[in-house]
Every structure is written in structure tokens, then in C-alpha cells.
Amino acid sequence: MQETTSDVGHDEVAVAKRLAMDGALTGEVKTTCTTLAEQLDASTQTASRRLQRLETAGWVTRETVSDGQWVALTDAGERGLRREYEDYRSIFEGHSTVELEGRVTSGMGEGRHYITLPGYMAQFEERLGYEPFPGTLNVDLTDASVRRRRALDAMDPVPIDGWEDDDRTYGPAVCYPATVETADGDVHETVHTIAPERTHHDDDQLELIAPEKLRDVLDLEDDDHVTVTVEGTQ
């Protein structure tokens, strides 16, 4: 996901972090440039300029009132902060993982078609190292996991490129290596999440591919609970 980050340097990230600590991720917070300047140990003009840059880059929204301004971090701002967070996780933990939970569900029966198209299959074999079972296992994520899923934007994906044949174009997709664990504690190691850019699903639906049919090897049925642990590759 591309963001306008050209004007967001470390100083601006520090302002976004300060605002998030004051609650700007969950709603609007009221501040003034004077207060921010004191918190940041900078001049009022500097605090004002950094806030302006964050707004230009789409990281915050602002509403000026007579005695200050209401500021909230946007989704782009949250993604920016999460990228910082993933950097620290990889520094202190050596790697980063994101655990997503949900229930197995049936989709529209289209996954099979797309996975087996030669333009994708050749890339799966080359970049994932296996020929996937024809289809995607769909997982209906919990609300908390839909939010946590955004952390994936901060990780390096395995890219699957778009391509075209004589009739039409096919969109790109991003994959992340993962493992799946069932409620019984059975774990399957070789799995990838796959997020096609063109999809009929919202971000509450996670799609998984694997060399095997996961419903068979993990004895899964619709509504069964699974935990998908996505491994960061930074």
C-alpha cells in the first residue's frame, strides 16, 4: 500500500507517536501547538510545521477551534506508526509475527479458478516453492483480527505480479508465509496468506493457500476456529 510519506520524517513520526499516546488512534484529541511544542521540546513554529506535514501526508485530520485543534490519526497514520512498531519488533525480537484468529468459511468458489491460472501458478512455484492446492481456504476473521491484519502492511510480502492473456488482465496479489493451528492444537506449517488486489471480499476475509487441501489435512469444516500466525520476513 503506497502512502505519501515524502514529508514524514523521524520528527513527524515523533509527533504522530505523541498524538497516538494521547488517544488520537481511537478518536479526536484536543491539543494546541504550544502544548505539543512543550511535549516535543521544540518551538511552537516547529510543532505547527510538523503537524502541517502530517496533515499534508494524510496521516492526521485536523479541525481548528477557537482554543486549539482537534486532531485524529487516519488509517494511513496508523499504518505509518505500525511500520515503526514492526521495525522495533524486528530489532528486539529478531522477527515479527502477527496472530490472526477466525472461523473457516466457504467462499464463492472462485479461488480454485484463479489459483490454477498458469500466469499465477508459475509465480507460486517460483516464489513460494510449491504448487498450491487449487483453491483458497477462506477464514472469517474476528473484529480484533481485522484490525490486527493492518500490521501486515508493515511487513515485506512475497509479491505476485499481475499479468495478461489475449482476453483480459489479471491483478497482482501479496502473500505472507504463515502457519495454521486448529482448536485441537494441530499445526500446519507450509501455508501462505494471499490477498488479491482485485477481490470480491472485504478485509474481514483472509484467504490461505497451501500445497495440500487444508480441510483434509487439518480435518476442518465451516465454522471451525483457526489461528493463523503470519511470519514477518524483515
Ligand SMILES: Cc1cc2nc3c(=O)[nH]c(=O)nc-3n(C[C@H](O)[C@H](O)[C@H](O)COP(=O)(O)O)c2cc1C
Ligand atoms: C491469485 C488470485 C488472483 C486473483 N485475481 C483476480 C482478478 O484479477 N480479478 C478479480 O476479479 N478477482 C481476482 N481474484 C479474486 C477472486 O475473484 C475472489 O475474490 C477471491 O479469490 C475469493 O474467492 P473464493 O471466495 O472463491 O475463495 C483473484 C484471486 C486470487 C486467489
Ligand SMILES: Nc1ccn([C@@H]2O[C@H](COP(=O)(O)OP(=O)(O)O)[C@@H](O)[C@H]2O)c(=O)n1
Ligand atoms: N489449501 C486449500 C485451499 C482450498 N481449500 C478448500 O478447497 C475448496 C476450494 O477453494 P475455493 O477457494 O475455490 O472455494 P471457496 O473458498 O470459495 O469455498 C474450498 O472448500 C476451500 O475451503 C482447502 O481446504 N485448502
Ligand SMILES: [Mg+2]
Ligand atoms: Mg476460497
